[in-house]
Amino acid sequence: MPDAQPIEVLLVEDDPGDVLMTREAFQDYKVANNLTVLTNGEDAIAYLHKRGEYAGATTPDLVLLDLNLPRRDGREVLRDIKSDAKLRRIPVVVLTTSDAEEDVLATYDLHVNAYVRKPVDFDQFVEAVRAIDDFFITVVRLPTRPEGIPT
Secondary structure, X not given: OOOOOOOEEEEEOOOHHHHHHHHHHHHOOOOOOEEEEEOOHHHHHHHHOOXXXXXXXXXXXXXXXXXXXXXXXXXXXXXXXXXXXOOOOOOEEEEEOOOOHHHHHHHHHOOOOEEEEOOOOHHXXXXXXXXXXXXXXXXXXXXXXXXXXXX
16 A cells, blocks of 8 residues: 555544544554545535635545535435536545435435445444545545646
8 A cells, every 4th residue: 555645535524523533544544645524515515616615625536425414414415426527426435324224225326436334333433434445545446637627
């Protein structure tokens, strides 16, 4: 993994404890990914579309998305990402406490790339986030941005 380049990760999560555990998982990792945290779905959509205060935002290489968010839930954010030609190639991993089959089916119907149930145990949570990060850094080949496309 020494040749891996940092990737831009957007975490959309309203639980401060989960944000802290995600930061911890990334902090101890060998590659210092750039982690942007937003706490509601409305801000996430504005960020992804570079609107308002997010006009200079960097396009993420990966989105970690909670389902249960204020202002706009994760399903709406996922629907927005996957229905936009400029955003749909961004991998989205739903990282949620829900184990409901209808949530799993609904998110895959919306073309989520992976659905991960958040472990309650701190060490297991950190390991799950590290595994997601490792998969998208070392295993998966992410599309490169064509020249002239802003980050």
